[in-house]
Amino acid sequence: MLLESVFQEPTTAPEVGVSDRIRHRLIEAGQRFHANDNIAAFIHDGELDELRTEVKQKLQGLLHALVIDTHSDHNVADTAKRVAKMFVHEVFRGRYEKAPAATTFPNVSQLNELMIVGPVTVRSACSHHLCPILGKVWIGVLPNASSDLIGLSKYARLAEWVMNRPQIQEEAVVMLADELEHRLQPDGLAIVMEASHFCMHWRGVKDNDALMHNSVMRGAFLKNATLRLEFLNLLGNRR
Numbered sequence: 099m100l101l102e103s104v105f106q107e108p109t110t111a112p113e114v115g116v117s118d119r120i121r122h123r124l125i126e127a128g129q130r131f132h133a134n135d136n137i138a139a140f141i142h143d144g145e146l147d148e149l150r151t152e153v154k155q156k157l158q159g160l161l162h163a164l165v166i167d168t169h170s171d172h173n174v175a176d177t178a179k180r181v182a183k184m185f186v187h188e189v190f191r192g193r194y195e196k197a198p199a200a201t202t203f204p205n206v207s208q209l210n211e212l213m214i215v216g217p218v219t220v221r222s223a224c225s226h227h228l229c230p231i232l233g234k235v236w237i238g239v240l241p242n243a244s245s246d247l248i249g250l251s252k253y254a255r256l257a258e259w260v261m262n263r264p265q266i267q268e269e270a271v272v273m274l275a276d277e278l279e280h281r282l283q284p285d286g287l288a289i290v291m292e293a294s295h296f297c298m299h300w301r302g303v304k305d306n307d308a309l310m311h312n313s314v315m316r317g318a319f320l321k322n323a324t325l326r327l328e329f330l331n332l333l334g335n336r337r
């Protein structure tokens with residue numbers, strides 16, 4: 099091959115990848131696209147499969163950079179494909195898919211007593227190292243006569259949707275609280291999360307036992323110490 103042909107400028111513009119198209123739409127709309135943001139509204143039909151293909155290609159490049167022989171080692175031959183599927187359609191799907199439908203029902207019995215759902219098992223990944231976060235969430239709701247109600251399973255589905263993104267735990271509970279508050283319009287909302295961070299177990303400090311606990315208290319749970327205590331005491335007996 100002639101040396102000139104190696105250094106020749108490309109005559110055609112490089113093809114714009116699907117991630118660039120999506121990013122362009124987000125920037126045009128002034129929309130944030132942090133690791134824990136949902137960007138489903140900016141992804142057109144069919145583009146998620148295209149995105150998975152692009153991610154696969156980049157992961158193949160990552161394996162190459164790690165000097166892993168993906169040709170002769172049959173164990174890694176499909177790793178890029180598998181990991182791309184895992185990121186886009188499984189562990190980070192909360193970024194790319196629309197919120198699960200959560201039909202709301204009127205509070206016909208005008209319930210205004212404390213209700214607790216949990217423990218809801220949640221799985222996430224830390225945005226710093228993309229290591230798994232495995233944990234549990236407890237949700238307390240104090241409805242009022244005009245609050246909406248949602249089916250019990252929808253608490254778990256919404257929690258899964260919010261957690262299936264690269265996150266930090268402090269922001270994850272706030273995001274979940276925002277989603278629930280928006281749908282239920284309760285007098286009070288409380289969330290407690292307890293999670294195990296694999297970035298602390300598998301690598302780094304290698305502490306196997308440390309857990310992170312955090313909470314968010316809104317409305318009546320913030321103002322009324324007795325209610326807050328009732329919620330926390332009820333969890334205390336069940337954890």
Ligand SMILES: Nc1nc2c(ncn2[C@@H]2O[C@H](COP(=O)(O)OP(=O)(O)OP(=O)(O)O)[C@@H](O)[C@H]2O)c(=O)[nH]1
Nearest residue numbers: 224225226265266267268295297298301302303310
């Ligand atoms: N606050 C908070 N920190 C987290 C969370 N998940 C992981 N981390 C921590 O975020 C930190 C990552 O940032 P750095 O301290 O810059 O990373 P690092 O030098 O690789 O840290 P080491 O883990 O100590 O090796 C680590 O201490 C993680 O344990 C989370 O949900 N919330």
